[in-house]
Amino acid sequence: MKAQTAEINVRGMDCANCASTIERAVASLPGALAVHTVLASEKVVVTFDPARVDAAAISRVIEGEGYACSLAPGDKAQPGAATPTASRAVLTLFGLAAGVLLLAVVLGEWLGLFERITGQVPWFAWLAAILIGGYPVFRGVVRAALGRRITSHTLMTVGLLAALAVGEWTAALLVVFFMRVADYTERFTAMQARRALRDLTAMAPQTARVLREGLEHEVSVAEVGVGEIVVVRPGERIPVDGEVVWGQATVNQAAITGEAMPVEVEGGSQVFAATLAHLGSLRVRADRIGEDTTFGRVVRLVSEAETNRAEVQRLADKVAGYYLPAVSGVALLTFILSRDPLATAAVLLVACSCAFAMATPIAMLASIGAAAKRGLLIKGGKYLELLAKADVLLLDKTGTVTLGRPRITDVYPFGSATTDELLTLAAAAERDSEHPLAEAVRSEARVRGLVLPEVTRFEAVPGQGVRAELAGAVVAVGSRRMLSEALNTPEAEALEAAGKTLLFVLKDGELVGLLAAADTLRPEVPRALEQLRALGVRHIELLTGDNARTAAAIAAPLNIGYQADLLPEDKIGIVRQHQAAGRTVVMVGDGVNDAPALAQAEVGIAMGAAGTDVALEAAHVALMRDDWLLVPEVFALARRTMRVVAGNLAFTIAFNTAGLTLAAFGFLPPVVAAAAQALPDLGILGNSSRLLRPKRAPRHEARGEPQPHLEGSQ
Secondary structure: OOOEEEEEEEEOOOOHHHHHHHHHHHHOOOOEEEEEEEHHHOEEEEEEOOOOOOHHHHHHHHHHOOOEEEOOOOOOOOOOOOOOOOOHHHHHHHHHHHHHHHHHHHHHHHHOHHHHHHOOOOHHHHHHHHHHHHHHHHHHHHHHHHOOOOOHHHHHHHHHHHHHHOOOHHHHHHHHHHHHHHHHHHHHHHHHHOHHHHHHHOOOOOEEEEEEOOEEEEEEHHHOOOOOEEEEOOOOEOOOEEEEEEEOEEEEOHHHHOOOOOEEEOOOOEEOOOOEEEOOOEEEEEEEOHHHOHHHHHHHHHHHHHHOOOHHHHHHHHHHHHHHHHHHHHHHHHHHHHOOHHHHHHHHHHOOOHHHHHHHHHHHHHHHHHHHHOOEEEOOHHHHHHHHOOOEEEEEHHHHHEOOOOEEEEEEEOOOOOHHHHHHHHHHHOOOOOOHHHHHHHHHHHHOOOOOOOOOEEEEEOOOEEEEEEOOEEEEEEOHHHOOOOOOOHHHHHHHHOOOEEEEEEEOOEEEEEEEEEOOEOOOHHHHHHHHHHOOOOEEEEEOOOOHHHHHHHHHHHOOEEEOOOOHHHHHHHHHHHHHOOOOEEEEEOOOOOHHHHHHOOEEEEOOOOOOHHHHHHOOEEEOOOOOOHHHHHHHHHHHHHHHHHHHHHHHHHHHHHHHHHHHOOOOOHHHHHHOOHHHHHHHHHHHHHHHOOOOOOOOOOOOOOOOOOOOOO
């Protein structure tokens, strides 16, 4: 039976110790194949064998550890729904309020105001306020204790009891207050990091206007059937992926590609769900609906990106797992050496283990969500980390470095065949191929008004071309590998020297002619490569199935190395060679015939992946529009993200080291220690929120050093 995946929301999972406890408990179940905890979203993603265990049993195990579970996607914003998001002004005010409150606590403690208040309020009033205000926290601590676990709240509760034991009623009440503030700050921080994803999901329309028996019916998107005709009026978002069957309009595709420049669509054009129609009405035949649309898949992949944790995040989680026991040891040592219960309580209260666990995922979530709104689909934090240290960039040619819209420039029939007969054979054989060269052949046949015979059998031969059976003959169209022996004619040599790609046409094994196609270099590629060199990527190489002359004609003006006459498996081999040499490889392709190499590289980047199933699945990063300047942009984003992560971790380490030291030596009263709990989360949020504002790679011409050919290049 096929494995299933369930997302379980877990309330009370507030530190790395909680996450590791849940992972161990679920992993011990028979049938649990993989388990990932996402602390920032308080959820557990479990892959399991449904024949041996089910989601309900997994939930019961988690609840047995003292947590509350829910299978409902409570954390995810429903598409099209309004989602509450905090503005930068609100964040600033919250930070200022926390700072003023902390200052007030420090002054109040210094002036002795809390001691004066304590004597005027009866003890039972203090106790009632502490129990009522801290009930949610205490309940979680009791559950954790029953599950034999220690959390950050456990330590703070012990500190609170220590404050009560020495009569610090005001301090205990303020501890409860700041514990609740710290909890709110953590949730606020996670919500802000996921804001971009919430904004993205809100773009999807919830209803559609469907033509049924000549009448328009407004139904929910889930009720639209494949093949039905959907009516889209000016100013409305298109609810499905499909083909325009009537009408014209200007469509803003920013929800998919991140590009604000609208495109003109008409009959025969493909349109995507969540894009916005202007200046015209459309009737669209629904091909994909809901989660199956390109937009639905983008949202799902961005949401799942949380489970692809970066190595630095795994390290931080491991450190956080040892942090609480270490704090307990420091507190015990403080009490043994100083016999000061207040200093001991302060040590327990100032410890902020959640900041370690959240320093990385908050930054990653912010980057991935903001990138998705720019048309950059990144499938996890680990790919941002790998991009940040990448030192080899390998490029596919057709459809990647070139526009992928080649045109037939020369037709050479051999023997008695005419030009039109040769084109008819080639276009018929290429009828079902998705390669850009096949479209060039078909396009030339359409321009000449040729009628194509029916094909009874079709076969794509990887790295060579296609083979088809028509009118009782076997026709093959492809590269030189289709030929049984080398062919060197003046025409072929001249065409290859001009950088053109040759297609050889064979009928029943006999060569009947050749076609020459020319593609155009993407105009932004030279500038993009210069920006990549400026970002530190020094080894750039072109990989192509074309011959060496054609490859050289493309690579020379770009000042990069190349390897030619490659099969798909050859490209995989080249990727592995670089990996064996200890390099971090990024492969850029169009996701059609280079999907295996994209998957083999540490990071595979697919160009123009909107509506392309193979590219979306095979690549680790998908660029939803054909714009090469997005490549240096995603590299720059990765480096920026890792700088933010490093800043978050450095701030967390510095804060906890200083706080524990001051508390252990008696310089930090328990009240101030509890108040300081919110500071690490606010610092992480403030630093990570910078990633919510896209910062594009420089658009000016950067001067790079000459690009040497790599070993093995021609």
